[in-house]
Amino acid sequence: MAIRIPWNKFEAVVLLKAYLEVKQGNISRREAISMVSKKLRQKALLAGLEIDDIFRNENGISMQLSLMESLLEQKKIRLHKASKLFEEIVDLFQNNPSKISELLQEAEKYDISGNEKLKDQIFQFLDVTYVNGIVKGSQIEWNRFRRRFKELHEGKEIPKSIDLESLVSERAIEYNNRYYVISDIAKEQLIKVVDDLIGSGQKIFYYEELYERYVDFFEENHIFTADVLRLLLKKISPNFEYHKHYFVTEKKVRIEKEIRQLFSKSTCITYEQVKEKMPYISMKKIKQVLNSQEEFIWVRGNVYTTKDQIVLNETEVSMVKKLIETEVEEKGFSSMANQNFEVSVSLNPQLSEYAVREAFFQTYMSDCYDRRGNILYFKGRSLNVNELLRAFCSGKKEVTIAQLNKYETEITGCHHGRGISAAYDTMVRVDKEKFVCTDALAFDIAQTDWALSLFAMDNVIPLKAVTSFTSFPYIKGYGWNLYLLESFCRNYSKKYRFQSLFVNSKNVGAIYPANRNYNEYTDVMAEVVMKANIPLSFEDVGSFLCDNGYVARRTVAIGDVITRVQAMANQGG
DSSP, rough: OOOOOOOOHHHHHHHHHHHHHHHHTTOOHHHHHHHHHHHHHHHHHHHOOOOOOTTTTTTHHHHHHHHHHHHHHHOOOSOOOHHHHHHHHHHHHOOHHHHHHHHHHHHHHHHTTHHHHHHHHHHHHHHHHHHTTTEEEEEEEHHHHHHHHHTTTTOOOOOOTHHHHHHHHHHHHTTTEEEOOOOHHHHHHHHHHHHHHHTTTOEEEHHHOOOOOOOOOOOTTTSSSSHHHHHHHHHOOOTTTEESEEEEETTOOOHHHHHHHTTSSSOEEEEEHHHHHHHHHHHHHHHHHHHHHTTEEEEEEEEEEEEOOOOOOHHHHHHHHHHHHHHHHHOEEEGGGGSOOOOHHHHHHHOOHHHHHHHIIIIITTTTEEEETTEEEEOOOOOOOHHHHHHHHHOOOEHHHHHHHHHHHHHHHSSSSSHHHHHHHEEEOOOOEEEGGGGGOOOHHHHHHHHHHHTTTSSSSEEEGGOTTTTSOOBTTTOOOOOOOOOHHHHHSSSEEEESSSOOSSSSOOHHHHHOOOHHHHHHHHHHHHTTTTOOOOHHHHHHHTTTOOOOOOOOOHHHHHHHHHHHHTTOO
């Protein structure tokens, strides 16, 4: 009968480490119990001890893990009390964590008591022969391993009492359901590489960037992916702080802070200059930080500065603040594009006017105002872009497409035709480039509808189907064209309407009788496609609609049209 063997400090730190892994969510409690049981039983066998089925089995480990938890989390367990050894180990963890790291390293040495030579042979054999790893949980694979080991070591067998998988799992890297053994020499070289880089001032390392920089070294040592590198680093350098895509040398190290420090020696910095100073941070992350953090201000191209690098003239700031506050109070919004920052711009010759305006907003306005493009409005209130665009058009005798696009960009940061759409609601488009106020011209609505009926009659037709304006009534000061006709159909005609997929300057869209109540433009296109009796393929329908001026290009809407035609056919028209 095997004697009862007391726990030792090496076993206790293994249990402590397992609990911490569970608490951090790295493994489940069940997995931790199974792993510790296998590990401690294997240690005993390797040390030449005689053990029975009860020794460090999963039931016992489960209870001991609860006792360790009770000490760490200061919980009370009624039936059992943690041993003095466990109390000492927890005290070390809380007050002298470096000693725990030493004990864990010693525990690795403890693994090989009495069988160091055999264990070295096993791991060397794995390192050389199983370059692509060995399958986890495959008894067939481990039996094959034993046979190959015996063949290459002159008949020497690995004792059956040794649980090979448990033994290997302690040192190997587990990735994609395989175990990878990395040599001690490779580990030492990797530690030296990282230590040298830290010595040169690097604090943040993205695994992919580090891997790419030393890819030859990693491949030579059977480290074939950045994920394996990450797992290996966590195993051999547990003191670093590890994240999904990168690790940092100290807990308080943050990417934003490290980039900010670069500006202490330079007013402006580019993406490339940050990358040069911090080669192990991905360019994608550098761009993300500079673009998303308010403290970094875009200057031009790929150039950035920080808010505290920008000098603002106090008198100018005071004047602009007052103007903005007054406008927002009266109109509900104010445009920074209309404010004068001439003095402040002259004080910052290296920077753009945009950067000066941005610094002004971040420093003086962001607490009380929200912003969309250059438009400021009270924080927490909504801003109706369409109303602003219509207000921009209101009262103007004429406005150009370029002016509409510029103003939309000021408000939203880009233009997608919303300015043109707002102009169609409040003005008349007289040509490709210009809208005029509704008072600038007078339509003879009845005569114009009659002339249009010569082309449309009671049908849906593309705008481009109107190829002559000889029958259309005279308008003083303006000549008929498709842009003017579109405006007429949108807002004046009694008999016809106009729709298109998007507002455009290509005369693309459809005219149809006003008594047709289409829910959306897809229904308009579906009707003309059905009447055309063409094959309902994306290519055929897309070509028909493009060639006849119903759409400017093939879009996903073509698929919706086909679906609608099929539904109409099933309903009998």
